[in-house]
Amino acid sequence: MSPIDLEQIPALADVEPVKSTKTPLRLDYEYTAGAASSRFLRAVKEKKLRGQRCPKCGKVYLPPRGACPTDGVPTTDEVELPxxxxxxxxxxxxxxxxxxxxxxxxxxxxxxxxxxxxxxxxxxxxxxxxxxxxxxxxxxxxxxxxxxxxxxxxxxxxxxxxxxxxxxxxxxxxx
Amino acid sequence: MRDVAIVAFAQSKHERRIEGYNEIEMMMPVVGELWERTGLSADTVGFTCSGSTDFLAGQAFSFVTILDAIGPWPPISESHVEMDGAWALYEAWVKLQMGEIDTALVYSYGKSSPGDLPKVLTTQLEPYSVAPLWPDAISVAGLQARALLDSGRATEADLAGVAVRNRAHAKDNPKAQLAGDYTVEEILAEPYLANPLRKHDCPPITDGAAAVILAAGDVARELNDRPAWIRGIDHRVEAHALGARDLTRSASTRLAGEKAGVGDAPVDFAELHAPFTHQELIVAEALGLGDDVTVNPSGGPLAANPVMAAGLIRLGEAAERLSRGEGDRAVAHATSGPCLQQNLVCVLEGEG
Amino acid sequence: MRALEDAGMTWGDIDAVVLGKAPDLFEGVMKPELYLTDALGGGTGPARVHTAGSVGGSTTSSPASCRRASTSGSSPSPSRSSPRARPCGRCRCRCRSPPPLVAKVRAVSSPPHPGVHAPLGAPPHISCLVALKDRQNALKNPYAHLHEHDVTFEKIEESMMPGDPIRYSETPVVGRRATGHLRNEAGGDANRNAAWILGTAMREPTRCSPAVTSEPLAGQQCADDVFAQAGTRPAAEIDVAEITCRSRGTSPMARRTWARAEGEAGSSPRRVTAMDGDLPGQPVRRRALHQPISASGTALRGVGDTGAGPGRRAPDRRRTRLWIRAYGGGSQFFAMWVVSATKPA
Structure with missing residues (x-):
């Protein structure tokens, strides 16, 4: 195969490049906090920091996302933190x-x-x-x-x- | 080729909007069910691969946080494809063919409810001259349906017939989102959504997740009395531009089907990832499936269509049915892109 | 097309295309492989296009897996296609997307750096040294985005810190694309400048790993795995390294991974990755100089480096074995390769 050299194609010569075009992209999302984050955010509204503890490894997560990221199990116990x-x-x-x-x-x-x-x-x-x-x-x-x-x-x-x-x-x- | 099988499959109950749980909480019980059934864990499974897209989540690197549902510690051998989970399964299958691992976890999820799905899907169109015009996903599918009707190979009643059959099949699927008894006449009496498509010709918008365990050789036999062996798997893509291909045929499905060996022996049933009614007719024809083949006994994507997981679910549904002994040879299909641009075909067998 | 030309192949020789890219939101296009298909193998009919993991190292692992599946006697595909593939990476635009429902702090930063350096005992100016070395190495790379012929240690030290302790001169630039080829002996004259894959590995840990940040367990395990596959001891047999680092501060971390794999107790960073050092790093390309998001091409550049003959892409000497390290996230995901200029027995 011979190499493709775009500069050697007459139809493409001397073209003033379009360096940018604007194509606005707007997408709106409504997120679901989920069960664990909802508990956390409700507590934050009361000026409380409420973490959740993994039943397997005992680690406390703040903010909790619902799962222990190390064990892949739901965090079950709530822990009030200073x-x-x-x-x-x-x-x-x-x-x-x-x-x-x-x-x-x-x-x-x-x-x-x-x-x-x-x-x-x-x-x-x-x-x-x-x-x-x-x-x-x-x-x-x-x-x-x-x-x-x-x-x-x-x-x-x-x-x-x-x-x-x-x-x-x-x-x-x-x- | 090494013998590799789908040995376990799990999926969430599919719903229009899962409000109480985030993606991690949606995925975790599904994977947990597979750990429970196979005795495997994140530590012991050989490889993990997932399929999802940032555009559903509206967040870059969204797939990284979902790993919380797996618990990857100590670190695991893992990868992700920004494609339907069926392609994640393909990547895991390649790893198994290498012979270095005996098991793999494949999972995928799609939570469409946070965004406006028909609009989100517009962003997969060519970004310079097509996407800026904002054609929505249903209108794009409508172009294809119109072309098929005008070709004379199908009628609007044929399309309605596909909807009737899938919604009836879905009555036996406890995970399905839409099921029920309808007649062709009832559907044809409904107004058009995007002419010539009516609401029943279109898939529901779904939140859901699915996962599969793959295993090779004797390990597969240990994990399942009747594994669903992958006898052939292939995927192909064709031109993106809608005007550059015959929308009434699926050349990529046909080629993938030939490579996967669909026609080598009779097929008992097929699970086709054809989100729109007219697309099921096109895919079935491309695969050469006769009238004697049951199509989408689960109800297919017309019963539940979690984007990015619906293809993987076809493979899982087919495998589970084979493992239950409801057939010996099945075809599973997954699609991606506008108007069936990219297609994956997998032949599964329950014997051996 | 340059990659095909380099390999002496045409589209007709290609069985599969594997695409590595940034997450879709960075691209601004959902599943961009769909519209890019028209530029990947056009005219050859329906093709296999596959997006692999978002880090280039794992992208290239996918076809690499095919190669090894083939050499172990099994065909990777029912189509019996020879497992030649073409990974490529690209980056079009950036997209700002705050993660939902987490700390909505209106600020941007790169907090981990003091946490990386302190346990390593690295000197405060380590990042400047690394940046200087990479900028100098990059002068030999015609494809590097930045060619700073007058770069000096002082200039880097004086450069502004957008986020202390990271200077502008220590941060990456966004690049365009990199492509490369994989093929096996089925590829005809494929021995020409071929880079033979001795091992590939990936590791992903939990996002809050208990390990010390400066020495991630995932990186250690990944290195152990890839060196075991390659049957090599790093210091003895690796000639050159191609390392993805988003900012110069994490280069000592990579060096540390290597040291640990070698069995050293973990020395403080030395000047080993300069072209005249023990382990010359980034001879042709450096993430800090040319960074397609997703590290796509780190591995591929490395492959090109190994395959290149003397003087071709200007490595100082013919490299025989190369260690490639790519990572993603906050030093979280790791993908590594070992490749060789000589065909393994």
């Missing part, structure tokens, strides 16, 4: 991203809530961004009671508690 946790890893964000409403720089982090075995994604505020570190102890800052919804946005951000940093062994493998 509003404090540890920063397991973090990132200082210096550029604005689409749809973002935050002032730059800000810190996003994985926060391992005390008693949970899966970190939550959240923002760290009320401290200089460059002071955020792994092991930092933080607590949730909630929206005002009259603004609470069935959403994790109820936690506005996490702020330092002032406690000494957590020992790395307490969050090893939870990054």
């Amino acid at each position: 509003h404090t946790g540890t920063v397991t890893t973090f990132c200082v964000v210096n550029v604005p991203f689409h749809g973002q409403q935050m002032e730059i720089p800000y810190v996003s982090a994985n926060v391992l809530v005390d008693g949970a075995d899966l970190p939550l994604f959240g923002l760290i505020q009320e401290m200089p961004a460059h002071d955020v570190r792994m092991g930092l102890r933080v607590e949730a800052v909630w929206k005002d009671d009259d603004e609470l919804e069935t959403s994790l946005e109820n936690i506005k951000w996490w702020r330092p508690t002032g406690e000494p940093d957590a020992d790395p062994s307490t969050y090893e493998g939870q990054m």
